[in-house]
Amino acid sequence: MTLASSPSKAGARQRRRRFFQVGFFALFLLAPALNLLRFDLDDTQLWVLGMRWTLGIDAFRAGQISASDMALNILLRAFLPAIVLIGTFLGVAWRWGRLYCGWLCPHFSLVETLNDILQRACGKLSLWDKHATTHGTRAPQARWWPVFAFSCALFGFLWAITLLTYLLPPAQIWGNLIHGTLTPNQxxxxxxxxxxxxxxxxxxxxxxxxxxxxxxxFQSLVWMANPKGMVVAFDRDNARDCRTCTTANSPQGSACDNGCPMRLHPRNIKRMMFSCVQCGQCLDNCDDSQGAQAREPLLEWKVGADAIRETLRQRKQELAREAALQSPQSPQPDAGPAVRQEKL
Structure with missing residues (x-):
């Protein structure tokens, strides 16, 4: 295991992730206007990378190409690109899990943004949370409630109009909106x-x-099927160190739990981490907490053979705990709050 990362090294991962998120978010908003990807319902025309993407159906109807040419167009321009894109996407998920969600997805970028605003307003990451999540010395302030409500409305409108521009010419939609000439359907x-x-x-x-x-x-299903897929491994031999796990963002402990935007428990076994987006915030919080105490981090990413060994160790320890629960006469070892958390 490597030495504990410094706060600057731990923060570098999140800065890289923010860079990818901002870049892909801008690409998502600008893609229709630049004709990088959109389907024009008016012309029933698909645009890809600034070019008209056609199968040659009109040319076939006009007798300009043969049936064999038409079949070849469908194979090369429809099925083959779809297979390559889907295969590549699922291949990434097979090895690294929901990497797209945590590092690129525009929706998840907004989830994290709104989480931060709501936490400033009431100390929670969700309106449905029963208890507030500690975040350093930041005290909830009611003045953030209007900011949260306005942000939800603003992003909701931005999402609606962006999706509409994927189906109709962006210049037409924005022009109609500015001049107040939107059609009833629009x-x-x-x-x-x-x-x-x-x-x-x-x-x-x-x-x-x-x-x-x-x-x-689908990313989660593919990832769960691969025992070699990247997982967050927990050093259970040193689980007792979690008792003093604190950071500026989590002064009451459980720094990795409080750092997870999906509100998961990163020290859990893989099957309990189905919706993990591999954002790495739990790793960074663990690095900060343990590094401040001159200790090695307890969480790290494992992939390949290391991931298999981690999964086998998790299964062995889970079976041992189940056997201990079925034998009430045998005392149960106290492995610390981190291991007890896995039963939730």
Whole structure:
């Protein structure tokens, strides 16, 4: 195991992640305007990387190409690109889990942003949390509530109009909006879409990421099927060190738990980390906490053969705990709060 990372080294991972998130967020917003990716319903035309992407159906109907040419177009321009894209995406998920969610997904970027604003308002990451999450010396302030409500509404509208520009020419949509000449269908889409997204950002953003997003769900399923997939490994031999685990953001302990934006318990076994987005915030919090006490971090990423050994060790310890629970006469060893947390 490597020596404990310094706070600057631990923060470098999050700075890199923010860089990728901001870049992909800008790409998501600008892609329709730049014709990088959109489908124009008016012309029934797909645009990819600034070029018209066609299968040659019109040319086939006009007798300009043969049936074999048409079949070849469908194979090379439809099936092959789809297979390559889906295969590459799932291949990344197979080895590294929901890396797209934690490092690129625009929706998850907003989840983390809104989490921070809500925590400033009430000390919680979600309106449904029963207890506040400690965050250093920051005390909840009511003046952040209007900021949270406005942010949810703003991002909800931004999401609705951006999705509409993926289906209709962006210049037309923005022009109609500025001049107040939106068509009834466009106006209905924006009003309904804005309301739905605003409610989702305010009340169900975590639930959507964990249970409602098909992209995240398939990444998790593929990752769970691979015993060599990257996991957050916990040094259970030194679990007692978690008793003094504190950081500026978590003065009452459980720094890794409080640092997880998905509100998971990173010291849990893999099957309990189904919706982990591999953001690495739990690792950074552990590095800060243990490094401040001149100790090695207890959490680190493992992949490949190391991940298999971690999974086997988790299974062995889980079986041992189950056997201990079934034998009430035998005393149960106290492995510290970190291990007890895994039963939740």
């Amino acid at each position: 106006a209905r889409f924006l009003v309904i879409g804005s309301a739905v997204f605003t409610a989702e950002f305010a009340f169900a953003r975590h639930l959507f990421c964990r249970f409602g997003c098909a992209v995240g769900l």
